[in-house]
Amino acid sequence: MFDRIREKLNILADAAKYDVSCSSSGGTRKNTNKGLGDSHASGICHTYTEDGRCVSLLKILLTNHCIYDCLFCVSRKSNDVKRAAFTVDEVVELTMNFYRRNYIEGLFLSSGIFKNADFTMERLLLVVKKLRLEQNYNGYIHLKTIPGASDELIKEAGLYADRMSINLEMPTEAGLKLLAPEKNHGEVIKPLAFVQQQISQFTADKKLIKHVPTFVPAGQSTQMVIGATPESDKDIMYTANTFYKNFSLKRVYYSGYVPISNDTRMPILGTQPPLLRENRLYQTDWLMRFYGFKVQEILNDANPNLDIDIDPKLSWAIRNMQHFPVDINTADYKMILRIPGIGVMSAQKIVQARKFGKLRIDQLKKIGVAYNRAKHFIVCLDSPYQLKDYQGTQIKAFILAESQSKYLKTDNNQMILF
Amino acid sequence: MTYIFDGTFQGLLTAVFEWFERKPGKVVLKSTSIFQPEAFVESFTVNTNAEKADRVWAGLQNKLKKDWQRKYYCTYLSEIPEAYNHVFQFTIYIFQNQLGAESNYGNPHVIALAKYAKSVEREKHRMEAFIRFQKTGDGIFYANIDPDFNVLPLISSHFKNRYADQPWVIYDLKRKYGLHYNLTSVEEITISFSNGADKQNLAPVLMDEREALYTTLWKDYFKSANIVARKNTKLHLQHVPKRYWKYLTEKVPI
């Protein structure tokens, strides 16, 4: 019994790990019934894997049996791997016992498709109902929506899950067709739209009637695999932008393709996953969501791909030197946010602090501004007088020269945001 | 001039009261534990007084919003000698200036408190993440910690709300006190470990019989979740500095 459950967990955790979403944030389920657990708006990473990714949820498949044959997926029908399936009770018990020991924030449950979509979705629903109704469990639940499952099942699941997600898999329809001929984006869009419409319905009702149950309170997310098919960064981010807009997604995840197959339509085994590119895409995603950038400003026909050697905020600044230098002591908050080397926190502090007097270089440094980077784009009270205007390309060379030594030592896989 | 206080929060607030009472000019605040008499520097020992402390705290509550009251308390909990002095100077600065003076990030004490509070909050957040309970034979979920700062007061409500249906104990080995939740309320406790008892690891005989199973399953899970092709040790260490490994079931070798 001991060995059997270990084996199942190993197989079904291994198969689930390529889904990058780890977020446990956005839920605000309170522990009102003196039961177990609650969930925080900010989420908690309980540990990090050796590849540096956050572990917040027990991320498993109910089963890795699947009737489909998507080329990019380890669980595809034609792949020769060990198969396993949890019982509903096994998942419930694992979740409860891991949660009680403070190992996890909750459960992320997905599944291969066995028999058909509804049959699979029903099993997933059984797990979440048991957790919520029988075990008084208030921890976080992220549930995969199974494409093709009926509206009734999806709607019921939404009453118990905090977040639901369904993966686009490939950034464009053409890419998807290439690797998973049985699938299409339409299959993903339909349930996304359905859940989105339910969420707004429930939110609207809640304004009128107090005791409307919550419905997927942490919203929906999706994931795209990067680098398995030849899309440009522009294709990827325009798709992401459309999905953020049309379905009010909470997150889009970009997952650098880790080669798992020798099929010649994709990068072969042993190819390095495109981690730096993945990082640049996340940076762009942040610029869109928190820094007030429009995707068209960062990626367009003239610049269809992100620079690899510098981050997208710096590239934008260098291409748009007409906006600089920015006067720290007078500029709009919005413009301060756009300065390379200044993050959201520092920008807020600057706007508060300058009410008490004009700011100097040493104060900016203390506030947390990366001054060596920012200095090319700002003036403050004691900025040295500059004789000539540097060109964007020269500034890029300065910054690169300065960060080169650091950059080389940290190899190319760092996840650093600005 | 040096003011010496006993290291308690009330003592610190009392020191502020005394300063306003006497207005002795420039003063540095130190706690008894680090104070060493220096020649030519006058010193004054603050007698902690609950009433005076309350008056200062009430005054601060009028001056500072909740988020800054919290930063203030967090800085105190850092237990760092210089932090005590910054809190002291900050208090004087706040009382001597208009409402809103705390958002002057150009002021050295304001920025110091913001920084200390951030470190303490980070340690609090780490404890909420890295604490691992072990279920004992009598059904209590038990965890030892020895955090960099005194964060037990800050994490109490988080664990109480989350683990409302299980009794638990979190024990700070460094500061020799802990919290015990008994299904209704959280109480402070001290435990006298008998000689030779291994404080870091409870003896297996004291454990629930299923504890070993879940420890193993969690270690297994941690291994399976890793993607070898993406290995990034530097990033891993940045998130989980080595000094926290002793907490982590998944990091402790079998």
Ligand code: SF4
């Ligand atoms: S349907 Fe899902 S589990 Fe099945 S092969 Fe495709 S991606 Fe993998």
